[in-house]
Amino acid sequence: ATNHRLWPEIERMVEAQVMMAKMGIGECGSGWQLFAEDGEMKMYRREEEVDGMVVDPLKAVHVVKGITGHEVCHHFFSPQYRYDWETTLEHMTVLETISDDTLVFLQTHKRIWPASQRDGLFWSHIRKLPNEKDRDGPDIWTVVNNSTDHPDYPPNNGKCVRVFLTVCLLCQTTVDPPKEGMPLTRDNLSCKITYCSVVNPGGWAPASVLRAVYKREYPKFLKRFTAYVKNQTQSKPIMF
């Protein structure tokens, strides 16, 4: 749907986030440091502070066999799966269903001592993009989450400190064709996943605590989430 209030912002954010996600680490500007590696998964961060608060941009790249970008983005975007893979979640509500590809979420995350509990209010948009490199190849899929306002839930009016986040999940599927006459199976699939996020913690939190949380939580999150998608899809027909 292109006639709702958020459409211009969503168009702008999706274009900018997808362009950034497609850039390699080298092109993304200097200062990226590899802080976690596990098999095909590599996680980079840049140390940045805004008003003395840690807002370290994060960029993770991962290659997972046996699933498609559509399946990864579908399970990341759809609310019904979120409690299964998002371990830091305490509560999640869909405040608005703007269209079938655009939702507004309100999430509270478990409190991380000694910081106060955080909540996040953001629009989430899922989109298929044409594969510019290979016209007949599988499409690229992306989900962009970006903080927004909602009249009924102003920031910091309850127990939680409101975080401000921008997240982009970009997935490119590769099909390694089977032998002549053999059926396509999940063994012929591989998905390159790029996850970019900038989370401003909203209120003050000790830099050491934030950096420890990100160092611990992000690798866990991406491994757990991709394992979840493989598990959920392994015996189902391939969703391109």
Ligand SMILES: CCCCCc1ccc(-c2ccc(S(=O)(=O)CCO)cc2)cc1/C=C\c1ccccn1
């Ligand atoms: C003092 C602690 C401050 C940080 C608290 C926090 C804020 C935001 C978020 C967060 C992380 C990922 C998203 S998402 O990618 O859009 C998916 C939908 O949930 C949205 C929100 C998390 C966490 C807390 C922990 C934490 C940090 C990384 C990774 C995982 N958990």
